[in-house]
Amino acid sequence: MRKRDEAQFIEFAAGAARGLRRTAYLMCGDWQRAEDAVQDALIRVYVAWPRLRQRQSLRAYATKTVVSVVMDQAKRPWRREHASADPLDAVDERRDHPCAVGDRLFVVQALSALPPRQRACVVLRYLEDMSVEETAEAMGTSSGTVKSQTARGLESMRAALGGIGSTLDLG
Amino acid sequence: MTEDMGRLLRDAGDDAGRPLGFALEELVVRGRRRVRVRRSSFAAVAGVAAAGLAASVLTAWPSGTDDSDGSRFATSDDEQLIERCARLDELASAASSTYPTPGEPIDHWTIQVRQADDEAISMILAPDGQREFAYCRLELTGGHAFDAYWRRQYASYIGAPAGATRVGDGEVLWGSGGATSEKIGRMTFETADGEISEAARNGHYFVWQHQTADVEPGEPVWVTFYYAHDGSVADRMRTEPMPGPYDPAPELPDQPRADLPTLDEGVAPEGDAPADAPAPGGPAADAPAPDGPAADAPAPDYPKDCVAWVEPDSRTPTMECS
Numbered sequence: 452m453r454k455r456d457e458a459q460f461i462e463f464a465a466g467a468a469r470g471l472r473r474t475a476y477l478m479c480g481d482w483q484r485a486e487d488a489v490q491d492a493l494i495r496v497y498v499a500w501p502r503l504r505q506r507q508s509l510r511a512y513a514t515k516t517v518v519s520v521v522m523d524q525a526k527r528p529w530r531r532e533h534a535s536a537d538p539l540d541a542v543d544e545r546r547d548h549p550c551a552v553g554d555r556l557f558v559v560q561a562l563s564a565l566p567p568r569q570r571a572c573v574v575l576r577y578l579e580d581m582s583v584e585e586t587a588e589a590m591g592t593s594s595g596t597v598k599s600q601t602a603r604g605l606e607s608m609r610a611a612l613g614g615i616g617s618t619l620d621l622g
Numbered sequence: 623m624t625e626d627m628g629r630l631l632r633d634a635g636d637d638a639g640r641p642l643g644f645a646l647e648e649l650v651v652r653g654r655r656r657v658r659v660r661r662s663s664f665a666a667v668a669g670v671a672a673a674g675l676a677a678s679v680l681t682a683w684p685s686g687t688d689d690s691d692g693s694r695f696a697t698s699d700d701e702q703l704i705e706r707c708a709r710l711d712e713l714a715s716a717a718s719s720t721y722p723t724p725g726e727p728i729d730h731w732t733i734q735v736r737q738a739d740d741e742a743i744s745m746i747l748a749p750d751g752q753r754e755f756a757y758c759r760l761e762l763t764g765g766h767a768f769d770a771y772w773r774r775q776y777a778s779y780i781g782a783p784a785g786a787t788r789v790g791d792g793e794v795l796w797g798s799g800g801a802t803s804e805k806i807g808r809m810t811f812e813t814a815d816g817e818i819s820e821a822a823r824n825g826h827y828f829v830w831q832h833q834t835a836d837v838e839p840g841e842p843v844w845v846t847f848y849y850a851h852d853g854s855v856a857d858r859m860r861t862e863p864m865p866g867p868y869d870p871a872p873e874l875p876d877q878p879r880a881d882l883p884t885l886d887e888g889v890a891p892e893g894d895a896p897a898d899a900p901a902p903g904g905p906a907a908d909a910p911a912p913d914g915p916a917a918d919a920p921a922p923d924y925p926k927d928c929v930a931w932v933e934p935d936s937r938t939p940t941m942e943c944s
Binding site for chain 2: 559562608
């Protein structure tokens with residue numbers, strides 16, 4: 452890649468990386484893995500850059516790549532990790548201090564409990580503010596599937612977040 | 623609803639201004655390397671096809687690093703096993719993209735627990751002080767196709783991930799390893815064919831290796847944790863590719879079952895663990911708990927999580943690090 456193209460790539464990556472990391476985090480629930488995913492995704496963007504630079508929607512492509520990387524990670528042998536603290540201590544703490552878990556973590560956990568495709572739909576639609584069509588294109592699926600997966604995901608989120616729903620006005 | 627959900631997600635994903643943990647210039651360097659590797663890989667595959675070679679295993683190890691001599695490893699030869707794992711650690715370090723400085727060599731670490739069959743041996747290696755540990759699986763024939771390796775900071779890695787590698791037309795090699803609380807006395811793993819097998823344990827550490835003929839790699843594995851003090855079931859978790867990379871509530875049974883095995887029925891007693899597994903109460907048993915003093919020690923640069931595996935549709939072992 453030419454120096455000028457590399458400079459453009461770095462400029463793009465600098466502007467997009469943190470947002471992509473946030474998307475990846477909400478997809479996987481682990482900041483470190485999110486950062487790994489962003490790096491992998493940006494390298495894929497780098498490799499594809501010569502054929503991408505004419506496009507307007509670089510950010511959409513990068514987001515799609517991040518989603519793909521995170522979902523691939525989840526399928527990969529040996530990466531099915533449980534990033535929680537000691538499970539026994541965790542359950543004890545929840546019993547003793549039911550309010551100790553912050554709302555943010557609560558939301559991330561509720562999100563992580565969704566099947567991956569529902570999770571991706573919710574994140575892309577409501578965090579990335581993508582349209583149904585854009586989400587379908589990013590996930591390589593149909594608009595109808597996106598609608599149904601999003602609806603199910605929202606329903607599950609609403610049920611899971613019921614405890615904080617009164618303050619967050621989930622509707 | 624849309625705005626509320628968007629706000630919820632934005633708040634939940636707030637990184638509080640945390641800077642990126644990598645340099646963009648490094649990405650460019652890695653991107654250039656990726657382009658070069660893609661080009662050379664295409665050339666290598668084309669060369670094999672042109673020569674009309676059979677589908678022999680193409681190693682993914684860097685050129686000149688395949689030190690396989692075709693001889694079998696002795697599962698009791700710790701020095702040889704550790705040397706081989708240390709080699710994997712070096713390769714992992716070299717391949718790692720987010721590991722800015724080489725880690726402490728593992729050649730002086732000790733094997734904390736192991737489990738083996740005729741084809742592979744799985745081990746947990748750890749140094750004194752318990753700041754970190756490594757999972758290492760070696761193909762006993764001296765090849766690399768079943769090798770797997772990763773290394774973790776102790777306090778950040780508690781759980782029982784299960785993975786699978788196809789090692790033959792119908793055979794799948796399952797494995798897991800890691801650390802749990804010492805409150806756990808034993809663990810069993812149940813594959814989708816209903817077969818229950820025991821993990822080898824020593825102190826905090828456990829390792830599990832098992833082969834199946836009728837279970838596909840994508841099938842779930844159930845892990846049951848038993849309390850050390852009374853043998854009762856402490857937890858039961860399901861590990862599988864989906865629904866996600868981690869279980870949001872691993873302390874809760876995913877699907878409560880009435881027929882959970884107990885210490886007195888359904889599974890082999892602890893004495894049936896592999897003969898070469900160290901007895902419980904070995905060196906690691908005296909080490910501090912995850913929240914003890916060792917966990918406060920300076921953390922090494924992590925992650926360093928590398929694995930070699932063979933995809934079902936390929937015979938080419940691949941190593942990847944994160």
